[in-house]
Amino acid sequence: MRYTLFLNYGEPAEGQISDEDMAAAQTAFAEYAAALDGAGVLVSADVLQSTAAATTVTSRNGASEVIDGPATIADEPVSGVFILDVPDLGAAISWAERCPSASWGSIEVRPSALVWDREQGWHQS
Template sequence: MRYMLLFHYSEESEETLGAEALAEGRRAMAAYAATLEQAGILVSSQILQSSTVTTTLTATGGEPRIQDGPYADTKEQLGGVVVIDVPDLDTALTWARQAPPAAWGTVEIRPGAVHIEDGAWVPS
């Protein structure tokens, strides 16, 4: 079963976080991704750019509305996503506990419903 590990945390700049802490976070994420890959469960991963470069599209009432910035005005933003393929939620939780963002934010574990594989919808 595929699970998405969604990383939510407060966005910090290099100036507010510090170059050393930023570098350590990057090293921790690289090591985590390598561990997932070595375990054979990593499907994909993305660390996102800052929400300050986000563009949001809504079409309420049929009219498209485009705005700069994230949809939700919150302290924590979605900072990245990892997709893993594991047998069950308990296993997904085990891997989520090891995610570096758990130490500085929230890791949301969400099962996938379906995904596209070779052009066809497949239950996750």
């Protein structure tokens, strides 16, 4: 079953994180991704740019609106995602607990209702 780990944490201000701390975090995430991949459960992972780079699109009653910025303002915006294919929620939680950003933010674990691929179209994972 597929689960998405939403990595939620505040966006640091310019210069708020030292180069040494950033390097340590990058190493921790590289090791985490390698562990997920080595276990054969990693489907995809993305680190997102800051919310300042976000664009929000809505379409209501045939009219589209495009605005600069995120859809919502949050103290802990989504900063990245890992999509896993694991047997159950317990396994997904176990991997979430090992995520480096669990120590400075929160990890939302959410199962996929449907997934899409070229061979099957929309289907349950």
